Amino acid sequence: MIRVSYWQFRLPLYIALAGLVVVAAAAGETGPSLAHLYDTTVGACKPADGNCRAALRLFNADDVLLRAIVQTLSLGLPAIIGMFWGAPLVARELETGTFRLAWTQSRSRLTWFAGKLAVVGLSALAVQGLLSLAFTWWWSPVGRANPTQFSPAQFGTFGVAPLGYVLFALALGIAVGTVFRRTLPAMAVTLVGFIGTRLAVIFWVRPHFAAAVRSVVSLNQSSSIGVGFSDNGQMALRFFPPDLPNAWLLSSTVTNAAGQQPAGSVLAQQCPSLIQHQAENQPFNSCVATLSKTFHDTLLYQPASRYWPFQWAELGSFAALAAVLVVFTAWRLRRQ
Amino acid sequence: MIEFYLDPDSGVAPYLQIVRQVRQAIRLGMLRKGDQLPTVKEVVASLAINPNTVLKAYKELEHAGLAAGRQGIGTFVTAGSPEPVVEPRAHGALRGELERWIAKARRAGFDDESLDALFRDCLRSARAKEEGIA
């Protein structure tokens, strides 16, 4: 049934391959200039000269639209495949009645399903895989300049995780299509279900792939500190956690030994001169020095070294979900 | 070669229609002794009827001595001449009986129309008995 499924699927497959060629060509066009830009800005800057901040800003300001497109495409492709390749797979046949033709040839329903799954699944993996490869290569200068690969926004865009997403989206589309028996509602539900699951995994599952590393740092190491006023006129200090390149910071809490956060009254007490002289550095620094005797910053994070194990865990989780959905669909088809 | 047709509204069984068409063709000289009748397959493919219908018709024709099947080749007409005419003496006797019956019916009060209706009804029943009832 592989031949049959391939023959029926060849038009969408050719369109996808054509799209892939276009994207690859565009990436090949624009990638080298992006790398060149990196080399001449961030790559060439020297921290000693103090111009690295400016260089970074210059680099990041270039062609924001194109970068947004790359990220959107990379994030969106699994959902698109799930909606346009997955949802109609069974639903279209049920909707148009052609299942009465397909399931009365000499092959069993499960054989028919396996053939379709193999052709569409492999195509999806190939398309997503090649696209991810192209995008990851294209993005690498940006990643070197802004080491945020582990952040929730970026994690699912590159690496191997998208392969898991595409398998899941496809399996979800197929399962929803089998239950709903109509293509359009199935597409809508697939999209919602996919987004919902992705978000759920980001917030509730991914942080637990490994126990977070707990680290206590002195306030002096904060990457920056800000002063603000709360609603009731009280002064408040905000401590931005230190820079952990390519790590995933889960939380940063400033507390004293007893676990209490600095209240406005404490600040007023320990840093009286700050209230009048906010803009000046000296009272600021001495305030921080004072506070750091009693307060410290507790960080919970996943270190950068765990990026690839997490990528594989994410791929595995979504692939497992996909497998469950496929088994469910097979059961539903038999039961018809 | 003769081409058959079917009249689904005639009330006559399809196989009999085929038999009658063959009889008619023989009577009119369109089919002569030795001519081949269409094969079962040809009749079925053109009329879209059940093959058993054709088989039954051809068997009936064999029974009546009008055609004979030759294994592997086809069915051929065996009688070229028209069917034997009714015996003339039977004709006269029947006529006399009929006249006496009409007189009887008139005495019982039957007019032309009721006579006609009664006759047609009896003919229909008789035909039904001939054609079907076990």
Next chain:
Amino acid sequence: MNAVLEAHGLGKRYGRRWALADCDLTIPASRVVGLVGPNGAGKSTLLQLSVGLLTPSSGEVAVLGGTPAAKLGKIGFVAQDAPVYAGMTVADHLRIAAWANDGFDLEGARARVEQLDLPARQRAGRLSGGQRAQLALTLALAKKPKFLLLDEPVASLDPLARREFLQLLMAAVVEDDISVILSSHLIADLERACDYLVVLAGSHVQVAGPIDELVATHHRLTGPRQRGGQPLPSGQELVTESHTDVQSTLVVRHDTPILDPAWTVSVVSLEDLVLAYIARDKDTRGKREAQDPPSTPSARNLKVAS
């Protein structure tokens, strides 16, 4: 006896409604069976159960001596409205059917398609209803099946398309000795091609048998008005009756000859025979529903008091 289709207590339920119930059928081989009944009587359900598109809610069905799934390679099926893939060409349909079936006669199918003037490069979605039906039948026949099941194949076809479809079908039947069952809600469509009849009404089989035998054992009795309630002699079974103020008409099934001189006996056309059984079912259901609300199917009471 080799039966192409055997059903025992076969039934299919959707929620509380039985689309088919208590179906017991044994259909012998080498027949062209007409499955007739009003819309919603269960014809489609019976056929789809027989090819494995539906699973029975009760009882079982066997085709060619095995389960539908096991015999799929030897049975051909054309569903109602002859579904085809609108975006695929006629030639593509033949190609993938050849891949999906062992022993598929691709050359024969191509020859037939040409004979029928079906344009091979045309998308199936652009074919007329008659052409779609012929394509579907060609696909089914090229499987070289022993048993062909057709669900209302000519229902939406114009008279010419209908005739051409039946010609294609009957030519194949005679050539390859295929057993066929085709359904319709009009017996007139099928009469010329069938030699076996199954009447379905109210989700139940009303009568089944060779057409010759049915026609020989059913007659219409007309005569002066009967008071009604008089039982018929044994060996005779009332199917349906109607009365005017002066005349009674009965349709009767009988094993023995009808000798009562009070009745005028006449032939019942196949159409009237079917209608008589449909009317009987309607009467029986009406009387039963008046007595108790519809629940599970019960055994049929064949002797109807008037």
